[in-house]
Each structure stands twice: as C-alpha cells, then as structure tokens.
Amino acid sequence: MSSAGVVWMVARREIKTRMLTKANIISLSVMLAVIAIGTGVAAYFMNRDSEPPVTYLAVAESVTPLQGDLEAAAAEQDVTLELTTLTVEEAQTQLVGDGDLQLDAFLDGEPSAPRMLVASQPDMQLLALVTEAAQSWVLAEELGALGGDAAALEAAIAGAAPQVESVEEVDGDEGGGFYGPAYFVSLVVISLLLFALIGSGSLISVGVVEEKTSRVVEILLATIKPSQLLTGKILGIGVYGLFQVVLLGGAAGVSALVLDFGDVADLNIGIALVWLVIWFLIGYTIYALLFGGLAALVSRQEDIGSVTTPLMFLLFVPFYATLFLVPNTPDSTLVRVLSQVPFFSPFMMPTRDALGALAPWEMPLAISVSLLTIPALIWLAARIYQRGVLHTGGRMKLREALRS
Amino acid sequence: MSVLEIDHLNKTYTHLRALSDLTFDVRAGEIFGFVGSNGAGKTTAMRIMLGVLAADSGQVRWNGVELDLDARRRVGYMPEERGLYPKMKVGEQLVYLARLHGMSAAEATTAVDLWTDRLGVGARRGDPVEKLSLGNQQRVQLAAALVHDPDVLVLDEPFSGLDPVAVDVMSAVLRERAQAGVPVIFSSHQLDLVERLCDRVGIIRSGTMEALGTIDELRTTDRPQWLLDVHAEPDAVLALAEAVPGARARAVPGRPGTVVVELSDSHDSAEQQLLGRALALGSVREFSRVRPTLADRFRDVVSAEDSPAGSPADTRDEEAA
Numbered sequence: 267m268s269s270a271g272v273v274w275m276v277a278r279r280e281i282k283t284r285m286l287t288k289a290n291i292i293s294l295s296v297m298l299a300v301i302a303i304g305t306g307v308a309a310y311f312m313n314r315d316s317e318p319p320v321t322y323l324a325v326a327e328s329v330t331p332l333q334g335d336l337e338a339a340a341a342e343q344d345v346t347l348e349l350t351t352l353t354v355e356e357a358q359t360q361l362v363g364d365g366d367l368q369l370d371a372f373l374d375g376e377p378s379a380p381r382m383l384v385a386s387q388p389d390m391q392l393l394a395l396v397t398e399a400a401q402s403w404v405l406a407e408e409l410g411a412l413g414g415d416a417a418a419l420e421a422a423i424a425g426a427a428p429q430v431e432s433v434e435e436v437d438g439d440e441g442g443g444f445y446g447p448a449y450f451v452s453l454v455v456i457s458l459l460l461f462a463l464i465g466s467g468s469l470i471s472v473g474v475v476e477e478k479t480s481r482v483v484e485i486l487l488a489t490i491k492p493s494q495l496l497t498g499k500i501l502g503i504g505v506y507g508l509f510q511v512v513l514l515g516g517a518a519g520v521s522a523l524v525l526d527f528g529d530v531a532d533l534n535i536g537i538a539l540v541w542l543v544i545w546f547l548i549g550y551t552i553y554a555l556l557f558g559g560l561a562a563l564v565s566r567q568e569d570i571g572s573v574t575t576p577l578m579f580l581l582f583v584p585f586y587a588t589l590f591l592v593p594n595t596p597d598s599t600l601v602r603v604l605s606q607v608p609f610f611s612p613f614m615m616p617t618r619d620a621l622g623a624l625a626p627w628e629m630p631l632a633i634s635v636s637l638l639t640i641p642a643l644i645w646l647a648a649r650i651y652q653r654g655v656l657h658t659g660g661r662m663k664l665r666e667a668l669r670s
Numbered sequence: 671m672s673v674l675e676i677d678h679l680n681k682t683y684t685h686l687r688a689l690s691d692l693t694f695d696v697r698a699g700e701i702f703g704f705v706g707s708n709g710a711g712k713t714t715a716m717r718i719m720l721g722v723l724a725a726d727s728g729q730v731r732w733n734g735v736e737l738d739l740d741a742r743r744r745v746g747y748m749p750e751e752r753g754l755y756p757k758m759k760v761g762e763q764l765v766y767l768a769r770l771h772g773m774s775a776a777e778a779t780t781a782v783d784l785w786t787d788r789l790g791v792g793a794r795r796g797d798p799v800e801k802l803s804l805g806n807q808q809r810v811q812l813a814a815a816l817v818h819d820p821d822v823l824v825l826d827e828p829f830s831g832l833d834p835v836a837v838d839v840m841s842a843v844l845r846e847r848a849q850a851g852v853p854v855i856f857s858s859h860q861l862d863l864v865e866r867l868c869d870r871v872g873i874i875r876s877g878t879m880e881a882l883g884t885i886d887e888l889r890t891t892d893r894p895q896w897l898l899d900v901h902a903e904p905d906a907v908l909a910l911a912e913a914v915p916g917a918r919a920r921a922v923p924g925r926p927g928t929v930v931v932e933l934s935d936s937h938d939s940a941e942q943q944l945l946g947r948a949l950a951l952g953s954v955r956e957f958s959r960v961r962p963t964l965a966d967r968f969r970d971v972v973s974a975e976d977s978p979a980g981s982p983a984d985t986r987d988e989e990a991a
Contacts, residue, residue, distance in 0.1 A: 476755075481752060481753025484747075485749060485753060485814060486770070488721060489767075
C-alpha cells in the first residue's frame with residue numbers, strides 16, 4: 267500500500283468520524299438555517315428600505331420650459347422625479363392633502379424665477395434641485411441671447427472636475443492603493459486564517475491526545491509510520507474544516523447574492539485571490555504540524571492547554587506584526603525579512619501582495635522557503651509525536667522528546 | 671522454516687536497563703509463552719518487535735529478514751494497554767484497522783464479520799466500542815489483532831480480564847492459529863494457562879532471558895526433589911533431611927513436619943537414606959517425588975536475588991515495560 271494511500275485512509279477516518287457525528291450535523295444544520303433565515307429577514311427589510319423615494323413635482327403651463335433642466339438636475343442629484351402639469355387650483359387642492367397625488371411642490375410663474383408652492387415647509391433637496399434647474403435655464407437663455415452654444419457649455423461644465431493625485435509614491439499595482447479592496451480582503455483572509463488555526467489547532471490537539479488516552483495509537487503505530495498518521499490527521503481535519511468554511515461561506519455567498527451586495531462580487535482581485543488561497547493552505551499546514559506534534563507531549567485532555575496556549579500566542583505574533591507593520595511600511599527591511607520567515611509569511615505575504623509592495627522575487631522565494639520548511643516540520647513533528655505518543659503520565663518535556 | 675528471531679535486543683530508559691541482550695526465537699506453528707514479573711521487560715520487548723519502540727541495538731528478524739514496516743503489517747498485535755477509538759463503531763473500526771494492514775474494503779468486511787462472530791461480538795458490530803463491557807472490548811481488541819489474517823501473532827497479556835468462556839475461546843483461537851503455521855507469542859501472568867497452552871516458555875528477569883525451553887524442560891530439575899511428611903517435630907525433620915549428604919531441604923509453609931528435599935545426583939540411593947532416617951524419626955505420612963510447577967520455577971528464577979535498578983521517579987512507561 268502506498269504511503270499516500272495510508273495517509274488518505276487516516277484522513278478519511280478523521281473526516282468521516284467528525285462529519286457524521288450527530289453534534290456536527292445538528293450544528294451545521296442550525297448554522298445553515300440561521301444564515302437562510304437571516305438572509306430572508308434581511309432581504310425583507312432591505313428591499314423595503316431600498317425603494318428610492320419619489321418626489322412628485324407639478325408645474326404650471328408657464329413653467330414647462332424648465333422641465334428639461336429639472337429632469338437633468340434630478341438625474342444629477344439621484345432624485346427620482348415625477349413631473350406632472352397642473353393648474354394652480356388643482357395643485358392647491360393636492361397640496362392640502364385632499365387629492366390622490368402625494369404632491370411635494372408646485373411651480374408656477376416665470377421659468378427664470380418660479381414660484382414654489384408647498385404644503386408648509388419646502389423640501390431642501392427639492393428646493394436645491396429647482397434652484398439649479400432655474401439657474402441653468404437662465405444661464406442657457408443668457409448664453410443664447412449672447413449667441414453662444416448652450417450644449418457646448420453644458421458639456422464643458424460637465425467635464426470640469428478636479429483630478430486627484432497623491433504626492434506619496436505607491437508601488438506598482440494600479441488597482442492597489444493602500445486601502446483598496448484587495449487589502450481589505452487580505453485582512454479578512456489573514457483573520458480567517460487566524461481563526462481557522464485557532465479552531466483546527468485545538469481539534470488536532472484534542473484528536474492526538476484522544477488517540478493517546480485511548481491507547482489506540484499503539485496499534486496504529488505498529489502498522490503505519492507516525493508521520494503518516496500525523497499527516498493524515500492534519501489533512502483530514504483540514505478537509506473537514508475547509509468543507510465547513512466552503513459550506514457556510516457558500517451559504518453566506520448565496521445570501522449576499524440574494525441581498526444584492528454587489529460590491530463584494532465586484533472586487534476584482536483576481537490573481538491576489540489565488541495567492542491568498544495558497545498562503546492559507548501553507549499557513550494551515552505549518553501551524554497544524556506544530557499543534558499535532560506538540561499535543562503528543564501531553565497525555566490528558568486537561569493538559570492540552572499547556573501546549574496549545576503558547577502556540578495560540580505564537581499565532582498572534584505574526585498576525586499583529588502584519589496588522590501593525592505592513593500597512594505603514596510594507597517594504598521596510600524588517601518586513602521584508604520577516605515575511606521570508608515561514609511562520610510569518612502566510613500572514614505577511616498575501617497582505618503585502620495586496621498592497622502591491624512586493625518585489626518580483628519575494629513571492630517565489632517565500633513560497634519556496636515555506637514549502638521546504640514543511641517536510642522538515644513533518645519530520646520534526648513526527649519525531650516529537652512518536653516519542654511523546656507512548657509517554658503516559660505527566661507532560662513530557664520537549665527536550666526529552668527531541669533527544670535521540 | 672518460518673521463524674521469528676529476537677536477536678540481542680538492548681534497550682535502556684533514562685535510569686533503567688530494560689533489556690539486555692534479550693535473545694530468543696519463536697518457530698512457525700509454535701505457541702511461545704513469555705513470562706516474567708512486572709517490569710521485567712516483556713512489554714518493552716513486544717513493543718520493539720512491533721516497531722513501536724526503537725531498540726538501542728539488536729534486531730528482530732522474520733524468516734531471516736529484518737522485520738520492517740511492510741513485514742509488520744503482517745503481524746497481529748495486541749498491546750498491553752488496550753486501545754481502540756471509544757466512539758467509533760466496532761465494525762467500522764475493525765474494517766479501518768484491517769484496511770490499514772493492507773486489505774481491500776471487501777476482504778476487510780468479510781474478515782470483520784468472520785472474526786466478530788467467532789469471538790462472540792458479532793451482534794455488537796454497530797455499537798460504539800465504549801458501549802461494550804470491558805470483556806467484550808477485549809474480544810474486539812483480539813479481533814483487531816486477528817482480522818488481517820496475520821503471519822505472526824504478538825499478544826501482550828491477552829488473557830487478562832477475560833471470563834473463563836472467553837479464555838477458552840481465546841485459547842482455541844491461539845491453538846488454531848499455531849496449527850495454521852503462525853508463530854504465536856504471548857505474555858501472561860496466568861502460569862497455569864501458559865503451562866497448558868504453550869509449546870515453549872521463556873522466563874525473563876530484568877531484561878534478560880533467564881530460562882527458556884519446553885514446559886517439560888523447565889520443570890525438570892538438575893537435582894531430584896522429594897516431598898517428605900513425617901509425624902515429628904518440624905525442626906527435627908528439617909535437621910534430619912539436611913543430614914543426608916549433599917541434600918538441601920526447605921520446610922513447606924503451612925504444613926508442619928513437611929519438607930521438600932533436593933538430593934544430590936552424585937549420591938546413589940540418597941532417597942533410601944532419607945527414607946530410612948525418616949522412618950527412624952517417626953511415622954512417615956508421605957514420601958513422593960515432586961516436579962516443580964512452572965509457577966515454582968518462575969518463583970525460583972524471579973526471586974534468585976533481585977534488584978531492578980529502576981528508581982521510583984521513573985515514568986509509567988518503564989513500569990509497564
């Protein structure tokens with residue numbers, strides 16, 4: 267039987283026994299139900315609120331020339347304007363609330379200086395809109411009287427906007443920018459990595475100690491290598507974790523589509539996303555190996571904390587280092603060096619990539635370093651594991667486990 | 671011929687010499703009983719055979735070739751510290767273990783059905799192991815050692831915790847496997863069982879094989895032993911027996927006036943001398959040739975000056991060794 271076959275068999279047992287427990291099925295169903303119900307409720311409220319308000323404006327015959335400018339001004343200010351033509355008397359009836367129209371205002375008089383008839387207080391936005399329309403009408407009239415081209419003027423005005431340029435330099439990546447969407451997504455992903463590691467780290471530790479306390483490990487080690495057992499376990503728990511993330515994340519994604527959160531889907535991060543996934547997997551592997559190896563040092567579930575707590579702290583170091591160092595100085599020497607260190611790279615590299623702060627050689631180098639670290643870590647973790655796993659009683663010292 | 675050779679194994683824990691030059695072999699079709707007091711090194715030796723522990727030096731060979739991981743897949747092992755996944759179902763668990771030993775899914779299922787039925791836990795295949803009684807868990811553990819049709823069986827204390835019926839089932843299975851040509855090695859403290867089942871026995875003390883042979887060989891003493899019961903003062907009986915040239919006598923505890931006398935081979939008719947003197951002292955109630963039981967032999971070997979070097983601070987690993 268091939269080594270990969272053995273690893274996969276171990277992994278499959280992990281997946282199956284975790285996936286098919288009642289507790290897991292129930293908790294997943296509950297979470298899916300919560301997402302589904304939440305989506306439904308949110309959709310109801312959001313659709314209710316998101317109906318754009320309609321402003322009803324009536325004009326007298328004398329003001330009809332202003333219609334075009336009113337519509338243009340409304341479009342510019344994102345106001346949905348419903349225009350009707352009424353007489354003063356009709357408008358008055360409507361405005362006091364006796365009619366079937368929800369009329370907001372009525373205009374009559376001259377287009378250049380219209381009278382605005384309202385129920386009591388004028389809507390400020392509507393007032394501004396009418397003002398703008400009147401002004402632009404007057405401008406066009408005056409320009410026409412002077413023999414100018416009103417259309418050309420409008421085009422010229424539309425084009426008159428300031429162009430913003432920052433003085434500080436931003437490397438490469440035109441879409442990047444310091445706090446662009448890619449950076450935001452990378453922060454979300456390293457936070458996810460952190461939480462995934464905290465979660466699966468304890469799953470792995472508990473699994474290792476469970477095999478130790480139940481002593482089943484002795485039969486297993488008589489048949490397969492410690493490295494195969496450990497790798498299979500980490501793979502299995504990883505796949506199980508990934509399944510949960512994909513299932514719940516997928517549900518959340520569907521929910522986002524239903525709710526029409528267009529912006530999330532619009533994030534155009536393309537290749538950065540691929541790097542994020544790669545670094546996520548590398549980070550998981552590196553830390554999972556540490557959790558698995560060190561958990562073998564203890565024999566009781568109560569003692570797990572003594573090995574996982576230091577590791578949890580260890581996890582926060584690169585996370586916070588990334589959070590505080592990288593956005594300010596994404597290409598300082600310290601950051602460059604740290605991001606080549608395997609325990610830091612999974613947090614730093616994707617973030618720096620999102621900021622566009624990477625020299626072309628950095629990504630391949632960091633990936634190679636991390637990938638080369640993994641077999642070494644497997645060897646080390648399996649060694650600690652093999653020695654620790656038959657040790658019962660108190661916590662075994664790391665030095666003891668490593669000594670040959 | 672298939673033979674499992676244990677060749678000069680040495681293993682030292684931090685403060686304890688667990689095995690020193692342990693050497694013996696188990697032949698195909700043979701049931702080998704591995705006995706010794708607690709901490710003598712039985713479990714350590716078995717763990718080394720299975721590659722769970724590494725020896726400092728020495729080798730375990732199967733048919734002349736070092737027993738490596740691939741060959742170990744063909745070994746059935748029952749560790750002293752029983753262990754199965756408590757929450758996993760009996761059937762699933764055994765299939766998983768059989769498959770780790772290289773069986774296909776179909777073969778594994780067939781074998782699991784066969785062995786669980788044979789061992790009387792067929793009805794519990796769908797239950798999690800933790801729901802079974804300890805005795806039944808033990809049967810499942812044995813099934814785990816047998817399910818992949820192993821070429822060698824190494825069982826650490828397979829009989830401990832079994833009821834008499836289960837002991838019979840287990841004994842029958844071991845005999846059957848041995849008849850099928852599988853070398854079977856098991857350790858036990860139940861010496862009567864060992865005496866009944868085993869073709870050969872090894873007695874280990876402080877990591878060294880102190881006595882090795884068939885039951886007959888072990889029970890045969892260099893010097894003939896006689897049991898003598900005289901109706902007289904116990905001290906007088908003892909003195910009388912020691913007076914025979916070359917004889918060594920010891921009182922039998924709880925039986926005043928009864929002694930066991932080891933006579934020297936070199937003195938012909940020493941037993942006649944002994945009997946003559948006894949008759950002169952008082953009426954002789956019993957005079958018979960005795961052969962030591964395996965338990966007697968075991969006590970002799972184990973108590974022949976004792977000094978395991980371990981300190982109390984040692985971990986439980988070493989105590990279990």
